[in-house]
Amino acid sequence: MSDAERPTDDSGDEFEPIEVFPEAGETDLRPGADDCYKCSTCDTECPVAEVDDEFPGPKFQGPEQWRLKRQDDHDIDESVMKCSNCMRCDSACPSDVPLSQMHNTARAEYVEENMSKLSREYWRNRMLANYRRLAPLGAMFPRTANFVTGLSATRWLGEKLLGIAGERELPEFATETFREWWTARGGPRVENPDKRIAYFHGCYSNYNTPEVAKALVRVYEHFGYEIMVPEQDCSGTPMFANGMLEDARRAAETNVRELAAAIDDGADIVASCSSCSMSLRQEYPELFDFEDTETVAANTWDAVEYLRVHEDLEAELEGTAVGEEFDDFAYHAPCHARNQGLDGQAVELLGLIDGVEAHDVGDSCSGISGTYGWKEENYENSMAIGAEMFDHMDDADATAGLTECPTCSMQMEHGTGYEITHTLEVLAAALVGDGADATGANATGARAE
């Protein structure tokens, strides 16, 4: 910017000051933009900029674009839709610039003002972002849904009609959702006003991998916790990533209200999905200002981290074994877990359990980043980003995978063919037993107790 560009003559043009402060209701991103000293560390952490020639990187998407827009009535550049929302730039920045907050607001503005609401891209993204709305249909007729989504004709149609990568296999729906299981079980088996948690299970462990949610229940009841399962909507993660901020706001409003009520009842919030906990902890306070947003954020924990701090989990795991059920794992720490300081956790804890080790496969991004890798136009880049992780999984002394993020898990399986487990499932096997009562058939038996 140069002062020389400003009109200094009295040509009659009325001087228009540059808008630097936000309008009421907007997020004030100025302090964040001012903190950027353009070291470009974020650009070196961005997995998309490394493989995608069309993506200018987080420094542009965040502080530079924000500044550009102060000067002139620029539209948000469409390249913001190439950002996968892995949020690695957040933990890269040595100057605390809230990059993902800037990306989320810019993306929302782009979708609102520049993306045609009639376009295939908009509806494809809306559908991917609102998985929570579609999943109940699949869960209602899981066998039919699994059969239909597994058909190659369906996948071909998905790609041609919707732009969903045909190479990917849609996740299978569980024959019984976690919430159905929970209700049939009669809810909590432990009552304890002093040790109470509210479980934010998210969409995936409800509709697709209830075994993860059941593992959480077994582990927490083992430690004597009373578990609440409040009403909840999608955490918002896929909506942020697709610029559907209004959809996310509605979901967040429900979640904050319900979780704040649970906190009032003496519970802390735990989540088993690292993107859900990231969303509640960081994105909600950055993007929304409902009453209690901050309270919910400050009382939300990763489910394993919570036990680590509130119980002597290490002593409890020492000397336990998982027998034949699990062998060594190639462990991938999801980017959203790394941003919460959870990167070493699984490796440290599994090291205490006899007969099982977790081998860290490095700090690269898996490349799927939620809905990013599901889009036909991103598939190749998604796999190029994942190549480093696939190589390291291949090199690791293990033939199974371990992670805490549902979509990382899909990518790990897609790239290696390994079966992928959640850390909570291993802890449940070590602490509670061989996992027999977590299966559908035995859950019936458990109810008969």
Place this chain on the structure above:
Amino acid sequence: MAIEDDVLVVGGGLAGATAALAAAERDVRVRLVSHKQSTLRHASGLIDVLGYPPAGEGPLADPFPALADLPEGHPYERVGAEAVRDALAFFDGIAGDAYAGAHTDANALVPTHGGTVKPTARYPAATAAGLASDDRDALLVGFGTLPDFEAPLAAAHLEAAGVPFDARGVTVRFPGIERDDAKVTRYAHLLDRDEPVETAAGESTARAALAETVRPRLEGESRVGFPAILGDDSADAVRADLADRLGVDVFEIPMGPPSLPGLRLEDLLFDALADAGVRVTTGVPVVDYETGADGAGSSGPARIDRVTVDRNGSEVPHSADQYVLATGGLVGKGVESDRERVSEPVFDCHVPHPGDRYDWFVDDVFGDQPYARFGLPVDRDLRPLDADDALEFANLRAAGAVLGGYDFAAEKSGSGVSLATGYVAGRRAAEGCR
């Protein structure tokens, strides 16, 4: 309950990683907690010890004799010259073939991307063929899309600096790079994976196409220098492949931020941490601390009992017997300033500085800037001292740029101070464990 370890290192740069590795030599449980990516990504990847003495003339041919003359309070004076040698040897053991320079005490002269010559004790193997003391003629190759390195200008600067060889610079198009602002990681990725690229002559691969772009520009030079973007994970293979195809030695010229040699050094250190069994927690800051009861009431210094790590709002306690503070200086934000004061944000250790902020700097930009020396004063055990020269805490040591009393940019001593103080702080912390 707190997450427990014996030694807790706060900070994940060169000093913090070295401290954790040195502590892990002993039979203690070590954890390193690091907030953001360290300033290693701003760094050249060179390991300097002392290029210019704080008073007197430089560059120094040999840094070691000059260590004895450093003023009281300089980090090297605190740990002693022998510790500097021990720390370098420790680094050599970790770096292995990835670094060169251990064969001599003398400073090597490495050409920089500005065409100046930097005195340094150790340098990445990737820069070895480029040393300015080598009398072979050199071709420097820059890329139009990478304006941070202007090869003809750098070559002219080198010749003006009096290097004993002819340097010539050319600017070419990097095959496979389309955009003007492609990231350095994009260049490195294309070469690492040797990806297919389009050239005027048809489809090729990144390494072959780059070699073919450079080959016709060679005029008998026996070595070719590129900006430091020649691969990340497979940098050695990329360099060897290019050298093989061109029939000359290939070297890298260290670049400014963001720096791949800095990234590679970081990877090297974090791989070593994993191998040494150090537990690593990244992405979250240490925001507070508590002192223990056993310090209260007695006249001795307080002991840190636990620190609080802020995980996106939730407060996670970590406890250890010994702590090392290696959070960096003004750039790394281990030392902060506002209009009122200069401070150390984690433990609020004493940072000596003039009360009037107009005395923090001098008008000559390249002059003797007081702020450059801001940092913690420490005893010879690297334990921070308060305004009365008493220990701040009984079980805290400090290492790297958070220390005061030296101007690393002017002295070219940043890496060496981080290594030497990190090494000493880590060892003493482990020895001090109860």
